[in-house]
Amino acid sequence: MAKEKKKKRLWVQNLLNRYRMVVINETTFEEMFYLRISQFNIIVLIFLFTSLIALGSFFFIAYTPMKEFIPGYTSLSIRKEAIRNSFLLDSLSIEFEKKDRFIMSIKSALTGEINTKENSLLDANGELPKALNSDNQMSKADSLLRLEVIQEDKYNVIPNNLSSVKYLLYQPAVGPISQKYDTDKKHFAVDIALDENAPIMAVAHGTVIFSEWTAETGYVIIVKHDYGLLSVYKHNSSLEKVQGDLVKAGEVIAKAGDTGELSTGWHLHFELWINGYSVDPAHFIDFSKTL
DSSP: OHHHHHHHHHHHHHHHOEEEEEEEOTTTOOEEEEEEEEHHHHHHHHHHHHHHHHHHHHHHHHTSGGGGGSTTOOOHHHHHHHHHHHHHHHHHHHHHHHHHHHHHHHHHHHHOOOOHHHHBOOOTTSOOOTTTOOOOOOOHHHHHHHHHHHHHHTTOSSOOOGGGGTTOSOOSOOSOEEEOOBTTTTBOSEEEEOOTTOEEEOSSSEEEEEEEEETTTEEEEEEEOSTTEEEEEEEEEEESOOTTOEEOTTOEEEEEBOOSTTOOSSEEEEEEEETTEEEOGGGTSOOOOOO
């Protein structure tokens, strides 16, 4: 024990022993300067120097763009940008899907080739979902009031949901229904029997996106409305609007005819699409008004 204590004293004494480092002029042997140091001083200096380097490196990396080069490190701004881009990508994917459905709905409306499972909002029982289905009764006063609401909603920043457009659509033509919407017979439209050149009216405010002649359905006009709504009018004798025209609800856009290879007489073949899906116009329009 005594030897160990003696060794410790010697080690501490050696650590604290002071040494003089002198710089002498080699020619004149003049003492230029000297420095008193000890092993303890050297250890403390090395510790302080190392600490300063470590702290300097930390602050240099933490508060400069150098931290971006550290593997596995991601700044808060980059993480926020990545999350924002992820949400943006999801939104773009949804928008692209809507655009694809919209284009497919136009293609289906023009060709008449409709996949019931993919292009109809009807459920397995042949009925509209509860969100779209409601009583098919509407008074004339209520109809006028709802039409006013449509015109006001046109300037709203936040549009109402899809259910808000139920029975807000103008009757496209006045006449008896000769053939109803029937998915079993693949008749995805309502046929209205009309006199020659009877007026065909837009069901709501919108923009004409198609106004041309087709071999099978004659003169066809398609109007794009708000809420993802698309109205299609076929077998017309003439068209009063051209592509790009803005139309109002109830405005005459065509005249009834018997054109196209598939026509069976003077009538209007009227289709309604919502967000790329075919729907029964009778769920949204009161066809009770006849001549």
